[in-house]
Amino acid sequence: MSLARKPVRIVPKGWGREVWIANNDLYCGKILEIKKGKRCSLHFHQLKTESFYLRSGKLLIRVKQSSASETIEEFELTAGDCMDVPRGLVHQMEAIEDA
Template identity: 45%
Template sequence: MLNETQIKLKPWGREIWFAHTDKYAGKILEVKKGHRYSLQYHEKKEETQYILEGKAKFTYGTEKENLQEKILEEGDKIDVLPYTIHRLEALENTRILEVSSPELNDVVKLEDDYGRSGKGNNEELDKNLS
């Protein structure tokens, strides 16, 4: 259980973790204009991302060779189910509210602009790249 808010620095911006229990998690992603997080999927984690402010391009699909793109603006939301390949690129500085199942380290990175790869998160590497 998360007792206090945590800031996680990322090379594309930062995450503000405000809730993490055995049943759900909540965080705010702040993605800097021109940056994007890794092309990734989750094996168990389900999430909903809601655009609080900004504008972003969301890439998603079930096959890497056949991904779709959608422009998201303030007030838009997208649901991400397990094994959905996805990536968000900020067209403006963008803040996203994410609510999800609790598996916050359940990520498989397929492509990454910052050289990160594989399963899970590496907080030390993220901090060094930010």
């Protein structure tokens, strides 16, 4: 019996694409590919915590503690960095280099 399988879905986005490995009520596993100069929307997740590992490139990360917060913090991720995003944290990723 083989446990190997193909990705669930590939979703084109204006900023690149998502390769869905798994996506259900309890768990989400995706590979995000973001093109240089592109960014995803500023958003948050009510139910899910996210973890990111940057395989290559460089990202500018923007976070704010809540949707009502006026303050946006920025920092960079480079290849090999990890980041955990707890549920409710407003966040956005912008590619400084293809990532």
